[in-house]
Amino acid sequence: MAGExxxxxxxxxxxxxxxxxxGVVSSVLGVALGILIDWFPAQASEEAERVDTLWDVLxxxxxxxxxxxxxxxxxxxxxxxxKPGEEEKDGPPIHxxxxxxxxxxxxxxxxxxxxxxxxYVVLTDIEDARADAxxxxxxxxxxTWTFYYKNPDGGEDVASPQLYVPxxxxxxxxxxxxxxxxxxxxxxxxxxxxxxxxxxxxLRVTPKTIGRYPVVCAELCGLGHAVMRxxxxxxxPDKFEQWLADRAAMGxxxxxxxxxxxxxxxxxxxxxxxxTDAGCGGCHALADANTTGGTGPDLDEGxxxxxxxxxxxxxxxxxxxxxxxxxxxxxxxxxxxxLQPAELDALVKYxxxxxx
Ligand code: CUA
Numbered sequence: 001m002a003g004e005x006x007x008x009x010x011x012x013x014x015x016x017x018x019x020x021x022x023g024v025v026s027s028v029l030g031v032a033l034g035i036l037i038d039w040f041p042a043q044a045s046e047e048a049e050r051v052d053t054l055w056d057v058l059x060x061x062x063x064x065x066x067x068x069x070x071x072x073x074x075x076x077x078x079x080x081x082x083k084p085g086e087e088e089k090d091g092p093p094i095h096x097x098x099x100x101x102x103x104x105x106x107x108x109x110x111x112x113x114x115x116x117x118x119x120y121v122v123l124t125d126i127e128d129a130r131a132d133a134x135x136x137x138x139x140x141x142x143x144t145w146t147f148y149y150k151n152p153d154g155g156e157d158v159a160s161p162q163l164y165v166p167x168x169x170x171x172x173x174x175x176x177x178x179x180x181x182x183x184x185x186x187x188x189x190x191x192x193x194x195x196x197x198x199x200x201x202x203l204r205v206t207p208k209t210i211g212r213y214p215v216v217c218a219e220l221c222g223l224g225h226a227v228m229r230x231x232x233x234x235x236x237p238d239k240f241e242q243w244l245a246d247r248a249a250m251g252x253x254x255x256x257x258x259x260x261x262x263x264x265x266x267x268x269x270x271x272x273x274x275x276t277d278a279g280c281g282g283c284h285a286l287a288d289a290n291t292t293g294g295t296g297p298d299l300d301e302g303x304x305x306x307x308x309x310x311x312x313x314x315x316x317x318x319x320x321x322x323x324x325x326x327x328x329x330x331x332x333x334x335x336x337x338x339l340q341p342a343e344l345d346a347l348v349k350y351x352x353x354x355x356x
Contacts, residue, residue: 015079023071027064034059044188044213044234046206047126051190054122061115065108126191127204133170136163140175140182140195143224143295144279144332145215151248152241158248159338161278163215163232165207166240173203183219186232192218207234224295224330227282250340269343271350278339278347283331288354296331297323303355312348315339 035056043049082089137148137157147164148157163186165171175184177195184203185192188211193203217228235243272289275281281291285298302323303311313320316336322328339347 019072019075022075023068026071027067030063030067031060034063040190041188042209042211042213043190044186044207044209044211044232045190046208048188048190048208050122050126054119057118058115061111065111129172129204130170130206133172133204134166135172135174136165138163138173138175138184138195139178139334140184140217140221140228141178141332141334142180142222142329143217143228143283144334145184145217145228145230146334146338149244149247151251152244153248155248156251158244158251160247161335161338162230164240164243165205165232165234166237167207167210167234169237170204170206173205175201175203180221181219182217182221182228185216185218186213187216188213188232194219210234210236224283227279227293227295229282230279231277247340250342269340269346271346271348271353274339274343274347275350278335278343280347286351286354297326299351300355303351305356306352308348308352311351312344315344315347 039055040048040052043052135150139146139148144161145163147160147162149160151158173184173193175193175195176199177197179197181197182195183192184195186205188209189205189207191203191205193201195201211234213232213234215230215232217225219225221228275286275289280286281289281293283293283296285292285294285300287300303314310321314331316333318331318333319328336344
């Protein structure tokens, strides 16, 4: 054996030092990797910053524990492996060591209680309701999201296939589902919650950064789960008010005399933009819009030679005629509601035009 001439105590102290050195270097590398790698999408909400800081703290606390345990295990396997002729060298069995047991119970307990307390504080903070919060109702179904806003003119709720939220104002989402369990998630906001049939769930977010971010479904909900994606637009409060007013006016058939906003609510919506915004390309291939979705029928093929009445019926009442090879219920039946009449009209005309 290597250390035959040194005393056994000195030898195990040398091993311990070696172990500690490897453990510290590996921990530093592990923490550095954990902190330096950019794991997350943009921080688009005030909550995002708190959540990401919590993540960093968890990395700091947990990586060294994991690395140290792994180093001890691997080091022991390598250093103390049994070589031929050493079968009888097994040391005397040890029955407990009170000091060691107190230490290894206390340290993890302190770490856990501290991390739980910190997480609890962050959670209650970011879930805190603000007085000026605005409500948006989110309805999930196979395989789309529809967003409902309180009508500024006092009429029926304003529906939209796209999520628009004002910067700097807390949005309180009421999340619902029409069929199976979905999960409403905007990764850039860092907050998510299940959409459960028959139950209202709630989520609060304060959008911070202007931009467009994906809305995704985070609960396996069927064939179209992966394409159950839309867009969240964080816009200035002024732009938001304008967008909502335009949309409310569109719903009341006042399409003609609105001021054409920058948000897409003009007198004549662009059919191709409607196709893109409503997420049609997630499921349908359409050469003109450059989409290749395969969950629903290929529109270049399926709509060839069809008239506008057929196209409109296929969008508004998809169960009326099911394309061969596709099952009923795959296409959401809500677009007749979530698209405003002018948008539906533009979409139908656009599809008729590009599919010939
Ligand atoms: Cu809806 Cu997955």
